[in-house]
Amino acid sequence: MRAWFRRRPRLDSKGVELLADGRRLAEEGRLADALDCFRLAAERAPDDPEPCLLAGRALVDLGCVDEAIEAFGQAAALAPAAAQPWREKGLALDRLGAHREAERAFAEAIARAPDDPDTHRLRGAALRHLSELPAAVDCLRRAAELAPDSADSWYDLGFTLAAAEQPGEGVEALERYLATAAHDHPRREAAERLLSLLHRRAEGREKTSE
Numbered sequence: 001m002r003a004w005f006r007r008r009p010r011l012d013s014k015g016v017e018l019l020a021d022g023r024r025l026a027e028e029g030r031l032a033d034a035l036d037c038f039r040l041a042a043e044r045a046p047d048d049p050e051p052c053l054l055a056g057r058a059l060v061d062l063g064c065v066d067e068a069i070e071a072f073g074q075a076a077a078l079a080p081a082a083a084q085p086w087r088e089k090g091l092a093l094d095r096l097g098a099h100r101e102a103e104r105a106f107a108e109a110i111a112r113a114p115d116d117p118d119t120h121r122l123r124g125a126a127l128r129h130l131s132e133l134p135a136a137v138d139c140l141r142r143a144a145e146l147a148p149d150s151a152d153s154w155y156d157l158g159f160t161l162a163a164a165e166q167p168g169e170g171v172e173a174l175e176r177y178l179a180t181a182a183h184d185h186p187r188r189e190a191a192e193r194l195l196s197l198l199h200r201r202a203e204g205r206e207k208t209s210e
Contacts, residue, residue, distance in 0.1 A: 018037045121139070128163070162198060
C-alpha cells in the first residue's frame with residue numbers, strides 16, 4: 001500500500017515489480033536481496049519515497065541502523081507531509097539509545113498525524129527515558145484518550161504516573177489497564193505488582209497523616 005504519502009506514484013512498471021520482489025524477499029528472510037531490490041527501485045525513481053522507506057526497514061532488520069536512519073530521512077524529505085518516515089526514523093533512533101533525537105522525530109510525526117495514538121505513546125516513552133516526566137505523562141495521557149481500548153497505553157501511563165509521584169492517577173490508569181488487557185497479556189503481572197506497591201504506599205501515607 002502507498003497510502004502513507006499523498007504524492008502520485010513515480011515508479012514505472014519495472015520499479016513496481018522491484019518493490020513487489022523486495023517485499024517477497026523480505027518476507028522470506030532474504031533481507032540483503034530485498035534491499036538490493038529496493039535500492040534498484042530507488043534508482044529508477046529517485047523522487048519516490050516508498051523505496052527509501054522500504055530500504056530503511058530492511059536496513060533496520062539487517063542491523064544497519066545508521067544507514068536506515070539516513071534512508072528514512074530521505075523518505076521524509078521526499079514526502080514532507082507524511083508521518084510514517086518520521087515515525088520509523090524515531091524508532092530507529094530509539095534503538096540506538098538516541099532518545100532526544102527519537103523524541104524530536106516522533107514530534108515531527110505527530111505534527112503530521114496528530115491523532116495517531118501509537119506515536120504519542122512512543123514519544124511519551126522517549127520523554128520518560130529523558131526523565132521529562134510531566135511531558136511524558138501528557139503524551140501518554142493523549143495516547144490513552146485516542147485509544148481507550150489499548151491496554152499498553154494505560155500501562156505506560158500508569159507506570160509513568162507512578163514514576164512522576166502521582167500514585168492516585170497511576171492507580172486509576174493501571175486499573176484501566178487491568179480492565180482492558182487480556183488475561184495472558186505479557187505486562188499484566190508487572191502491572192499487578194506495581195498496583196499493589198502503589199496501594200501500600202497510599203496506605204502508608206494515610207497512617208503517617210494520622
